[in-house]
Every structure is written in structure tokens, then in C-alpha cells.
Amino acid sequence: MKTDSRLEKVFASGNLAVTSEAGPPRGADPEKVKEKAKHLDGYVDGVNITDNQTAMVRMSSMAASVIVKQMGMDPILQMVARDRNRLAIQADILGAYSLGINTMLCLSGDHPKFGDHPTASGVYDIDSVQMVQCVRKMRDEGKFQGGADITKPPKMFIGAAANPFADPFELRVLRLAKKARAGADFVQTQCIFNLDKFEEYMKMVCDMGLDEQIHVMAGITPMKSAGMAKYMKNKVPGMDVPDEVIKRIEGVPKADQAKEGVTMAVEFIERLKECKGVHGFHIMAIEWEEQVPEIVERAGLYPRPEL
Amino acid sequence: MGNFEPEIVGLCCHYCAYTAADMAGSKRISYPSNVKIIRVPCTGKVDAIHLMKALEKGADGVFVAGCLEGDCHFKNGNTRAAKRVVYVKNYIESLGFEPERVAMYNISAGMGERFAQIAGEFTEQIKALGPNPVKNIKSNHQAAGQ
Amino acid sequence: MITAEQKPIEEIIEYIAPYDRILLVGCNECVTVCAAGGRKEVGLLASALHLHSLKQGKTVDIKEITLERQCDPEYVEELVSLIDSADAILSMACGCGVQTIAGRYKDKPVYPAVNTKFMGASESQGIWAERCKGCGDCLLGVTGGVCPVARCSKQLMNGPCGGTSNGQCEISPDTDCAWRLIWERLKALGMEKRYIEVMVAKDWRPAGGGGPRRIVREDLT
Numbered sequence: 265m266k267t268d269s270r271l272e273k274v275f276a277s278g279n280l281a282v283t284s285e286a287g288p289p290r291g292a293d294p295e296k297v298k299e300k301a302k303h304l305d306g307y308v309d310g311v312n313i314t315d316n317q318t319a320m321v322r323m324s325s326m327a328a329s330v331i332v333k334q335m336g337m338d339p340i341l342q343m344v345a346r347d348r349n350r351l352a353i354q355a356d357i358l359g360a361y362s363l364g365i366n367t368m369l370c371l372s373g374d375h376p377k378f379g380d381h382p383t384a385s386g387v388y389d390i391d392s393v394q395m396v397q398c399v400r401k402m403r404d405e406g407k408f409q410g411g412a413d414i415t416k417p418p419k420m421f422i423g424a425a426a427n428p429f430a431d432p433f434e435l436r437v438l439r440l441a442k443k444a445r446a447g448a449d450f451v452q453t454q455c456i457f458n459l460d461k462f463e464e465y466m467k468m469v470c471d472m473g474l475d476e477q478i479h480v481m482a483g484i485t486p487m488k489s490a491g492m493a494k495y496m497k498n499k500v501p502g503m504d505v506p507d508e509v510i511k512r513i514e515g516v517p518k519a520d521q522a523k524e525g526v527t528m529a530v531e532f533i534e535r536l537k538e539c540k541g542v543h544g545f546h547i548m549a550i551e552w553e554e555q556v557p558e559i560v561e562r563a564g565l566y567p568r569p570e571l
Numbered sequence: 572m573g574n575f576e577p578e579i580v581g582l583c584c585h586y587c588a589y590t591a592a593d594m595a596g597s598k599r600i601s602y603p604s605n606v607k608i609i610r611v612p613c614t615g616k617v618d619a620i621h622l623m624k625a626l627e628k629g630a631d632g633v634f635v636a637g638c639l640e641g642d643c644h645f646k647n648g649n650t651r652a653a654k655r656v657v658y659v660k661n662y663i664e665s666l667g668f669e670p671e672r673v674a675m676y677n678i679s680a681g682m683g684e685r686f687a688q689i690a691g692e693f694t695e696q697i698k699a700l701g702p703n704p705v706k707n708i709k710s711n712h713q714a715a716g717q
Numbered sequence: 718m719i720t721a722e723q724k725p726i727e728e729i730i731e732y733i734a735p736y737d738r739i740l741l742v743g744c745n746e747c748v749t750v751c752a753a754g755g756r757k758e759v760g761l762l763a764s765a766l767h768l769h770s771l772k773q774g775k776t777v778d779i780k781e782i783t784l785e786r787q788c789d790p791e792y793v794e795e796l797v798s799l800i801d802s803a804d805a806i807l808s809m810a811c812g813c814g815v816q817t818i819a820g821r822y823k824d825k826p827v828y829p830a831v832n833t834k835f836m837g838a839s840e841s842q843g844i845w846a847e848r849c850k851g852c853g854d855c856l857l858g859v860t861g862g863v864c865p866v867a868r869c870s871k872q873l874m875n876g877p878c879g880g881t882s883n884g885q886c887e888i889s890p891d892t893d894c895a896w897r898l899i900w901e902r903l904k905a906l907g908m909e910k911r912y913i914e915v916m917v918a919k920d921w922r923p924a925g926g927g928g929p930r931r932i933v934r935e936d937l938t
Contacts, residue, residue: 346871350918372871372878377888386871393875394918409918427879435900438912439876446875446915454879501880501887620757623764627771662761665726666769705771 266403269367269421270338271310272449273571274544275479280537281544282565283340283452283481284556285312286332288323297323297331303553305337307560309568310367312452312546315342319379326356330363340423341365344373349389350398350409357399361418369423369452370395393446396424400447422447426480427454428465430502437468440478450479452546455496457485458504459535466541475541482536485548486555487525490514526559533563577631577697579606581690582621584614586644587680588636592690594683602687603694613637615648622659622673629706632697634674636689642679649677669700718747718838719811720845721754721831723762730769732828733777733807739766740803741830742796742818743783744810751845753831754809756783762809762830787814793821800825836867853923853930859911861902866919868895874916 265272274281284304289296304311311332315325329339341360343353360368372392376384390398390409398409399422406417424443428436443451456462462482469475487493490513497505509528516524529547536542545565549555560566583589589610595602611617614637625633635656637649653675660670674696676689723729733739741763749755763779770777780799784792787810796806796818806827808815819827835847850867857864866872870888877896880887884897903909923930 372873375870375880375888377870388872389921390918391871391873391875393915397915397917425879430877430879430881431884432877432881432897432900435876435896435912441913442875442915445913501882502878618757620760620764623761623768627764627767662726662765663768666765667772668768705768708771708774708776 288328346373429504455485590680602690614652736804
């Protein structure tokens with residue numbers, strides 16, 4: 265084992281891993297973090313704590329991760345290259361690890377243009393791949409990015425994101441290969457709605473032998489309504505929502521659309537359980553954390569393994 | 572203000588508007604004598620500075636008259652001129668002048684009557700706006716010996 | 718070239734409001750090519766300022782001159798004979814020109830009339846786009862002649878982010894995804910293998926991270 269991460273242990277045990285996420289509040293109330301996280305307690309192996317997601321200011325991911333850790337759960341600290349240079353990134357990793365956080369996700373971060381501080385300058389000192397490289401060097405070589413020794417190296421289980429759907433498609437697998445090569449242990453994918461395309465992607469992943477190098481967690485998002493499905497199709501960059509998905513949600517009365525969305529999510533998981541190279545599921549129920557337990561149970565992923 | 576007779580500069584393309592003006596004259600179609608015509612080889616030759624200088628020197632209005640769209644003798648001089656007119660309209664507006672003091676028209680060489688109509692309409696438009704505010708200042712300064 | 722755009726006229730007017738005699742100085746280099754501060758634009762701005770002051774019931778004395786290169790002390794010296802007859806200088810050059818004037822004529826206020834934008838190239842008539850950030854360590858040789866530092870909105874060094882849509886950047890449909898362009902070039906050149914190499918964290922010192930930059934050529938000094 266490289267780390268004490270629960271997620272690493274689940275992968276090592278051969279079980280399908282389950283993660284979900286909780287966005288910290290736009291305020292300083294720790295109860296808000298707890299409220300969201302408690303829905304997930306016992307149902308997941310890790311909770312992503314987002315880092316100023318969609319470039320909107322929120323409670324720091326590190327602070328919220330610590331709150332979640334104190335609840336006895338397993339936070340996955342998200343960190344974006346948009347808001348920190350390499351000094352701040354490494355400092356935060358040391359700090360997070362000292363507070364018991366052992367799993368993280370390295371991201372570029374949404375562009376400031378889309379957030380509530382569009383006048384901000386993005387940092388982008390290093391990119392997500394370089395961040396992965398940096399965290400691995402800290403862990404495996406006990407060295408800072410600049411080369412100096414670390415007295416007590418942080419042992420982080422390293423994650424990254426993958427979008428199988430943004431174009432150019434052929435580059436998507438190579439980008440995953442690059443993240444694996446840089447040292448990522450696992451990736452969580454963008455929400456999957458186009459299963460055929462995802463399976464095609466996974467076939468390429470396996471053909472390159474990447475499934476042996478990196479754990480791919482398939483991103484699952486239950487649709488709350490037809491409106492949300494259309495919004496994701498048309499407004500979210502790099503999202504692939506096939507028309508059948510929208511039609512299916514539209515096909516049921518408005519009051520039942522959320523239920524249908526959950527059923528679809530469960531079906532997606534059932535189908536992708538059979539997909540070679542998929543080692544777990546990342547369930548992103550956006551502002552709908554309370555729905556996660558039902559999905560996990562109905563998809564046959566409950567109870568989580570005792571390790 | 573009632574007997575305000577504006578001074579108007581019309582920058583007219585040799586291949587169309589200028590000929591149209593000429594035709595209006597020879598056909599005895601009258602148009603306001605307020606319009607002073609300057610012949611240009613193509614409205615594409617008209618730059619923003621020419622429109623600005625006309626206003627700066629006291630013209631109450633300036634128009635550019637070029638060939639019909641697609642008929643420019645030099646392919647696209649008239650469309651370039653139209654863009655510059657828009658640019659100058661915005662520029663003078665930011666300086667506190669009415670953008671209507673500048674205009675672009677497209678006509679063909681055979682449209683003598685249309686030319687007279689344009690000249691009449693534009694003159695009325697400028698009359699409604701009143702004198703270029705620059706003009707009084709200039710004449711005051713001149714009167715004061717500046 | 719270095720590109721620039723004229724400042725809002727209101728801002729320029731505010732700068733020069735206290736002065737009666739203005740020396741308006743253009744530059745015959747980059748800002749001429751990008752139609753922001755050459756002889757033509759000097760004339761246009763002078764005319765605009767005249768119009769404005771006349772409307773206020775005043776006259777302003779504006780001397781127009783366009784130097785060969787405002788970022789070069791040799792040419793800025795040409796202003797010596799005019800400087801005493803001006804209360805302030807309004808420069809239409811890029812920030813380099815403005816500062817060269819400020820450095821030479823220490824007791825004369827100098828104001829910028831343009832916003833210096835970026836190092837770019839002309840895409841077509843009237844359209845300029847950023848191409849170089851002057852990072853001081855050119856990597857175009859390994860990225861197929863397309864710069865991720867200047868042309869990727871997130872300065873990503875290892876491939877496109879997840880926001881690429883129809884080959885365009887998520888920030889604007891008018892912006893090409895730099896990594897899509899890089900990939901297309903590498904493919905066309907048969908250099909796809911280059912992509913898989915992880916590009917390590919960039920040394921930003923040559924890019925200005927080491928403080929203001931200078932070039933000293935001993936053979937020329």
C-alpha cells in the first residue's frame with residue numbers, strides 16, 4: 265500500500281469503489297458541510313470535497329475536508345491549479361495530510377470567467393498533470409517539486425479527472441495515459457450519459473493496458489428533471505447527453521422525472537459494472553446528496569466492504 | 572434657428588453619386604444648395620479623418636454616397652466606407668455629438684432623382700438637429716481675433 | 718507585433734483636461750500596423766480632441782508628431798525641440814514607448830492614449846489575435862508550432878481540459894482550443910508520440926518570474 269487511503273484499500277480488495285461529492289457552502293457554517301456529508305456516511309468510500317467549484321468562492325476544500333474527516337468519513341481533497349501556485353499547492357498538501365487527509369484529486373479548475381469573480385486572474389502555474397507529478401514526487405521520493413527533501417512526506421492517494429467525451433476524442437485516452445504516467449492512481453470521469461461512447465473509450469483504455477495502471481471510476485449523475493438534462497446537454501462544456509436520455513426523462517410526468525433519473529443512474533451503473541477497466545463509480549448528485557444512498561443500494565453496491 | 576441653413580458636405584463617388592448629382596443638375600431636378608459635393612474616386616478612399624475634419628471645420632453634417640451594394644467599381648470600397656461611417660458615428664457620439672450628423676447612402680449613377688431626394692432628406696435631418704456646436708465657437712474665436 | 722487599442726475617449730479627455738498645449742505622439746511601428754497609434758490615428762484623435770474642446774467653448778493646441786519608433790531613445794530625442802511648447806504629452810505608442818518618453822522628459826507629464834494589449838498576429842484584415850506571451854523559453858518546437866502558454870486559456874502544458882466543445886475553447890466559441898490545434902499539427906507532422914511525453918512544470922523565471930527582464934548583448938553595447 266502506498267497510502268492509508270480507504271479508497272486504495274477498496275481498489276486493492278478487488279471491490280468496486282464508490283465515491284460521491286459534497287460542495288462546501290458559500291459561507292462559514294460547518295453544519296452545512298456536515299448536513300451534506302451525513303447523507304453519504306456508510307454509503308461511499310470517499311467524499312470529494314470540491315475546491316471553489318465552477319470558480320465560485322466557497323469554504324476552502326481543506327477546511328471542509330477536515331470537518332468531514334472529523335465525522336469519521338473519508339474526504340477526497342480536490343485541488344485546482346487555477347487558484348494556487350506550486351508553493352501553495354505543496355503547502356496545502358502538507359497541511360491537509362497533517363490533518364489526516366490522505367486522498368486527493370488534482371484538477372486544472374474551471375476558468376474564472378465562469379464564476380462569481382470573473383475579474384480574477386487564474387494562476388495556472390502548473391497544470392493538473394504536473395500537479396499529479398508533484399504529489400507523487402512528494403509521496404514516493406519525499407521531495408518537494410523544487411528538489412529539497414521533505415522531513416515527513418505526505419502519503420497521498422492521487423486522483424485526477426478524465427473527460428471521455430470532450431473532443432478531440434482520440435486525444436482523450438492519451439490524456440488519461442499521460443495522467444497515469446505522471447502518477448495518478450485513479451481517475452473519476454465526467455458524468456456519463458452516452459454509454460456507447462464511454463464503452464468505446466474504455467475499450468481503447470484497455471487496449472492500451474491502462475486499466476492495469478490506473479483505476480477508472482465511472483462518473484454517474486442522476487438527472488433531476490428534463491430541464492436539467494437539457495441544460496447539461498446545451499450549456500455545460502464537454503458534456504455529452506444523447507437525445508434518447510432527454511426523451512426518456514421527458515417521457516414521464518414531471519412529478520416522476522426525478523425518480524426516472526435515479527432509475528436511469530442505477531441502470532447505467534448496472535451496465536457499466538460489466539465494462540472492463542471500470543473499477544468503481546463516482547456518483548455526483550448535484551445538490552442532491554440525500555439521493556445517493558438509494559442509488560448505491562439499488563445498484564447493489566451496499567453495504568460497502570469492511571476493510 | 573428658424574432660418575438656419577446648414578452647411579453639408581457630401582463625399583460622392585465618381586462612379587455613381589457624383590454622376591447622379593450631375594444628372595439631377597442637367598435634368599433640372601432641384602436639391603438644396605446646402606450640399607457641397609466633393610468628388611472622390613471611390614468611397615473606399617474616404618477615411619474617418621475626412622469626416623472628422625469636416626465636422627471640426629464647422630460642417631453641420633457630412634454624408635458619404637457610394638455605389639449600390641455589390642456594385643463598387645473597386646469591389647468593396649463602398650462597404651468599407653459604410654463601416655467607417657459607423658465608426659465615426661460612434662466616435663462622435665462618445666464626444667457628445669449627434670451620430671445623425673454623419674450618414675452613408677448607396678445609389679447608382681442613373682438615380683438623379685434619388686440623389687436629390689437624399690440631399691433633401693439629409694438637409695432636413697440636419698436642420699432638425701441644429702447647427703454643429705463647434706461652429707459658433709469657431710466664429711466667436713475668429714471674431715475675437717483668434 | 719505588440720497590439721494596442723485606443724483608450725475610451727472619455728479617459729483620454731480626463732487626462733488632458735488640465736492642459737492647454739498637448740504634444741500628441743504616435744509611433745510608426747507596431748501600433749501603426751494594428752491601427753491604434755500611427756500617423757492616421759494621431760490625426761483622428763487630434764481631430765476628436767479639437768471637436769471636444771470646441772464643444773466646450775475652448776480651443777486646445779495639439780501638435781501632432783509620429784516617431785519612427787517610440788521605444789527607441791534615438792527617435793524620442795526628436796521631441797526635444799517641441800517639448801517646451803507642450804504642457805503634457807499624450808502618447809499613442811505601446812507601454813514601452815510611453816515609458817521611453819517618460820524616462821527622457823522627466824519634468825513633463827506623459828499619458829497613454831492606448832491600452833497595450835498583447836503580442837499577436839493578424840488573422841485577417843482588422844482582426845488580431847494573441848500568439849505569444851514572451852515566456853522566454855520558446856516551446857513551439859515541441860508543440861507543433863502552436864503555443865499553449867499564449868493560446869490555451871488555462872496555460873495547460875499536457876493536453877486539453879475537459880471543456881473543449883466542437884474544437885473550440887470553453888471560454889468562447891471564437892477561440893480555438895490550442896490543444897486541438899497542437900494535436901492536429903502533431904498528427905499532420907507524424908509526431909503524435911510527442912504528445913505522450915509529460916511536459917514538466919515550467920520554469921517561469923525567463924517569463925518574468927525572476928523579475929523584470931533584460932537582454933544584454935555585449936557585442937553590441
